[in-house]
Amino acid sequence: MTSLLPMDELLANLEDGVRRQYQQLDNPALVGIRTGGVWLANRLHERLGLSEPIGELDISFYRDDFSRLGLNPRVRPSSLPFETQGRNIVLVDDVIMSGRTIRAAMNELFDYGRPARIVLATLLDLGARELPVQPDIAGQSLTLPRDKRLKLRGPDPLRVEAVTLSDARGGESDQ
Amino acid sequence: MSLTWARNPERVRIEGATLVDPASGQQTDRSVLIDRGRVAALGAPADESPVDRVVSGHGCLLTPGLTDLYASLREPGDGQKGSMASEARAAARGGFTTVCTAPDSSPVNDSGAITSLIRDLAARHSPIQVLPLGAATRELAGERLSDMVGLTGSGCVALSNGGEPLANARVLRRCMAYARTFGITLMLQPENATLAAGGFAHDGRITARLGLVGVPEVAETAAVAEMVLLAEETGVRLHLSQLSTARGVAMLREARDRGLAVTGDVAIHHLCFTEEALGGFDSRFHLRPPLRSERDRQALLAGVNDGTLSAIVSQHQPHDDAAKRAPLAETAPGLSTIESVLSLGLERVAAGELEQSALIRALTVGPAAVLDLPEPALVEGAHADLCLFDPAAEWHPSADTLMSTGKNAPVMDRSLPGVVHQTWCGGHPVHSTGDNAGNGSGLT
Amino acid sequence: MSVVEDPARSIQLTDDGDLRHFLTLDGLDRTMLTRILDTADSFIEVGARRIKNVPLLRGSTVVNLFFESSTRTRSTFELAAKRLSADVLNLDIGTSATAKGESLSDTLLNLEAMASDMFVVRHSRSGAAHFIASQVTPGVAIINAGDGRHSHPTQAMLDMLTIRQHKGGFEGLKVAIVGDILHSRVARAQIRALNTLGVEEVRVIAPDTLLPTDVESLGCRVDDSMQSGLADVDVIIMLRLQRERMEGALLPSEREFYRVYGLSNEKLAWAHPEAIVMHPGPINRGVEIESAVADGPQSVILDQVTNGIAIRMAVMSMAMGGQRATAWNRTGEGSS
Numbered sequence A: 001m002t003s004l005l006p007m008d009e010l011l012a013n014l015e016d017g018v019r020r021q022y023q024q025l026d027n028p029a030l031v032g033i034r035t036g037g038v039w040l041a042n043r044l045h046e047r048l049g050l051s052e053p054i055g056e057l058d059i060s061f062y063r064d065d066f067s068r069l070g071l072n073p074r075v076r077p078s079s080l081p082f083e084t085q086g087r088n089i090v091l092v093d094d095v096i097m098s099g100r101t102i103r104a105a106m107n108e109l110f111d112y113g114r115p116a117r118i119v120l121a122t123l124l125d126l127g128a129r130e131l132p133v134q135p136d137i138a139g140q141s142l143t144l145p146r147d148k149r150l151k152l153r154g155p156d157p158l159r160v161e162a163v164t165l166s167d168a169r170g171g172e173s174d175q
Numbered sequence B: 001m002s003l004t005w006a007r008n009p010e011r012v013r014i015e016g017a018t019l020v021d022p023a024s025g026q027q028t029d030r031s032v033l034i035d036r037g038r039v040a041a042l043g044a045p046a047d048e049s050p051v052d053r054v055v056s057g058h059g060c061l062l063t064p065g066l067t068d069l070y071a072s073l074r075e076p077g078d079g080q081k082g083s084m085a086s087e088a089r090a091a092a093r094g095g096f097t098t099v100c101t102a103p104d105s106s107p108v109n110d111s112g113a114i115t116s117l118i119r120d121l122a123a124r125h126s127p128i129q130v131l132p133l134g135a136a137t138r139e140l141a142g143e144r145l146s147d148m149v150g151l152t153g154s155g156c157v158a159l160s161n162g163g164e165p166l167a168n169a170r171v172l173r174r175c176m177a178y179a180r181t182f183g184i185t186l187m188l189q190p191e192n193a194t195l196a197a198g199g200f201a202h203d204g205r206i207t208a209r210l211g212l213v214g215v216p217e218v219a220e221t222a223a224v225a226e227m228v229l230l231a232e233e234t235g236v237r238l239h240l241s242q243l244s245t246a247r248g249v250a251m252l253r254e255a256r257d258r259g260l261a262v263t264g265d266v267a268i269h270h271l272c273f274t275e276e277a278l279g280g281f282d283s284r285f286h287l288r289p290p291l292r293s294e295r296d297r298q299a300l301l302a303g304v305n306d307g308t309l310s311a312i313v314s315q316h317q318p319h320d321d322a323a324k325r326a327p328l329a330e331t332a333p334g335l336s337t338i339e340s341v342l343s344l345g346l347e348r349v350a351a352g353e354l355e356q357s358a359l360i361r362a363l364t365v366g367p368a369a370v371l372d373l374p375e376p377a378l379v380e381g382a383h384a385d386l387c388l389f390d391p392a393a394e395w396h397p398s399a400d401t402l403m404s405t406g407k408n409a410p411v412m413d414r415s416l417p418g419v420v421h422q423t424w425c426g427g428h429p430v431h432s433t434g435d436n437a438g439n440g441s442g443l444t
Numbered sequence C: 001m002s003v004v005e006d007p008a009r010s011i012q013l014t015d016d017g018d019l020r021h022f023l024t025l026d027g028l029d030r031t032m033l034t035r036i037l038d039t040a041d042s043f044i045e046v047g048a049r050r051i052k053n054v055p056l057l058r059g060s061t062v063v064n065l066f067f068e069s070s071t072r073t074r075s076t077f078e079l080a081a082k083r084l085s086a087d088v089l090n091l092d093i094g095t096s097a098t099a100k101g102e103s104l105s106d107t108l109l110n111l112e113a114m115a116s117d118m119f120v121v122r123h124s125r126s127g128a129a130h131f132i133a134s135q136v137t138p139g140v141a142i143i144n145a146g147d148g149r150h151s152h153p154t155q156a157m158l159d160m161l162t163i164r165q166h167k168g169g170f171e172g173l174k175v176a177i178v179g180d181i182l183h184s185r186v187a188r189a190q191i192r193a194l195n196t197l198g199v200e201e202v203r204v205i206a207p208d209t210l211l212p213t214d215v216e217s218l219g220c221r222v223d224d225s226m227q228s229g230l231a232d233v234d235v236i237i238m239l240r241l242q243r244e245r246m247e248g249a250l251l252p253s254e255r256e257f258y259r260v261y262g263l264s265n266e267k268l269a270w271a272h273p274e275a276i277v278m279h280p281g282p283i284n285r286g287v288e289i290e291s292a293v294a295d296g297p298q299s300v301i302l303d304q305v306t307n308g309i310a311i312r313m314a315v316m317s318m319a320m321g322g323q324r325a326t327a328w329n330r331t332g333e334g335s336s
Helices: A007-024 A036-047 A100-112 B044-048 B084-093 B112-125 B148-154 B169-181 B205-210 B217-234 B246-257 B268-272 B294-305 B341-350 B356-362 B365-370 C008-012 C030-046 C071-083 C104-112 C128-135 C153-167 C185-197 C226-230 C254-261 C301-331
Strands: A029-033 A055-057 A088-096 A117-125 A137-141 A148-153 A159-164 B012-015 B018-020 B027-029 B032-035 B038-042 B053-056 B061-064 B066-071 B096-101 B129-135 B158-160 B185-188 B237-240 B262-267 B311-313 B386-395 B416-425 B428-432 C061-066 C087-092 C118-123 C141-147 C174-178 C201-205 C221-223 C235-238 C276-278
Touching (some): A007 A036, A007 A088, A007 A137, A007 A159, A036 A055, A088 A100, A088 A148, A100 A117, A117 A148, B012 B044, B032 B044, B066 B365, B096 B386, B112 B148, B169 B185, B169 B217, B169 B237, B217 B237, B262 B365, B311 B356, B311 B365, C128 C141, C141 C153, C141 C301, C153 C276, C153 C301, C174 C226, C185 C201, C201 C226, C276 C301
Parallel strands (some): A029 A055, B158 B185, B262 B311
Antiparallel strands (some): B012 B032, B032 B038, B416 B428
């Protein structure tokens, strides 16, 4: 297993990738997935010097594990303070594994209007995909032992924490 | 079940039990000899007699068989709620040897013919003594007087209007006057029908919270006042059935202090539960009169302790499951209690709320006096109507263990203290747990 | 004494303390009520989207079981269920089944054969929703849409949401509820919710004939007069007056009721200048409330309607979630 890069480098990689997308795409909008993705989107917003506020997605109403876990008790309203219809979207999350979170987030985004294009940026790509969803930008790609996970803590300072799973059931998704 | 009336009952000696004198509450440890349906000897003479069987009463109390002034035995009528056989057997299990059966049978016991039918059913199916209560008005409708003389002539020991009110004060006054003429005791549940109209719970905290239609306290007290005044005027022998309020008990006490021949009783559940029992819409506790406040419950207990209330009754109302399976207002009122009366009472004794002597008095000499029956006592020559129970042993009421067809018992989810090991009626064993039955080794 | 525990809490909450039915506000703490309000806030945002549906109840069947007809309430439940992507079946059986003498338990047995996941129940008997919850197979959620005089918890919660939107919170608020408290399931639920959420004071204003005995035990103060009762209040809730109250000798006439308790601009002036005026609807103009007040700047009656859908989406998804999570934990299997 390759070792985890320091946060500075992870953020720099993410920022470089997103900056390139901003150069190529026509007027993209930045949307973070709550909560880690929102922290990162805010950081990118600042570092890229964007003027338009970021969007925040709370995917609780779109999760595919509702029938196992019930409704997230801490659901908060999503906030997309711009029109998404026909827009290019840079979707930001902290970690991608199964891909289920991204599927839920894309479903939610479409309910606001049909985007022209969605680009996915994640701080970490931990593999173990269960759906055909790949990030366009990743701060680092890593492969972890089965019982290990990485979690973004924040918002200030942002840091990555290793978590050991005790319950196999809880580890099937990265939602 | 097989009845043993025809055979000459066996000679039995009860050894090791503590005898409770029901009038005084005094306890003595003596053997009792049962022979030819009577208490044949006590103490040393009993010990020395040859017997067919010895019953161990160690750790148990022995009292006269219990008397219940009000139980619905459901026959003739609704077979799915119970029968003479099932409910009388349940009563025997509860320690009862004399039970007054309510007039709310189907058809209503409002004629001598029905009374005779009930007595015939009892003679064939009941191991214990069943005394019919006649209906005070035709079909219990509260409008027209029943054939009171015909009813008492056929064997009704008193007249009652079940849980139904009389139409108005004029009917009540005439009912009392007519009954007085023939020396008939009226047992009436005091409820002002218009004040209670539509209600099925005590008008108080719980009805406020659950939005139930309430029966106010004054529905009882207004009726008590009216009944006492009319009884005083007509001179009828009045018994107030199933008082539920503190003020009702106070009014009864005041009337008795004035020298009126008025008596009263309380149902066992009103001594044990309050309006809170309905908190989760538990339809079992839909009762009439309703369970009231804690203050009322305390006053009812005090009324039993000081003798203001002559009797504790079962107000046994077995129901089939469907009668209780509906939103509260649409369910039938009543609990299946006859097997638990003694246990529920002993639980109050253990809680320090009820005196044991008062409990036994209110289940024996108290109700007997209301009906002018011979005073139950454990003396030589008395009828061998006996109840042998272990106040400390426990049992667990459940749908499987209850003998009553009605599984709507107040306590079903935990054990109760007080196991009746044996009940004898006229010297015949009418209930036995088998735990204390001797095997004939007492033959000498 | 023998204590019979109030099973309201255990019947509507899972072992983890989540909702699995929504029958009453009794037994629900401030955290739970706040969670319902917060979840509803999220659903309000959903209602502003191009596509207003979320997939939470996809594949679930919700049956609106109305034993007492109410087109308005049923419609908001129907819309809420559809926005959660559920299949909805409306059954108005107020007059059909019961008129034929079929018992409620028999009706339920028949309906369960339709493999429903949730019953939204309205019934004229207090405790009907509790009763149905005690009878249905595990996994089926019951939502109380009004039972007799007992409770109308979704109405009370949408009122709480409306108050929170306009007042920012509940602390320090004085709330007056005016009118027929005795027959009102809405008022009972509101008084409970306001107390749980920690308002400073709940006052009820009504003649004694329209107050339950021991009403204070619910957590409110009784005021005989509008002038003293409305003094300095932040929220005024007017209740609907049913016309049949005149028949039972509870009230002399609508005219006299309006004269004493009807909310006019003149009486509204006794309240705090920023007081909001609420009414669960439908309004009897000129009986409980003057049109100028109902349509005036302090009225938030239309917000209540909007919030009704979000609150119902919140409790339906929470209860369904609680049932599903319980089933998952029990069997170790899910249907996702």
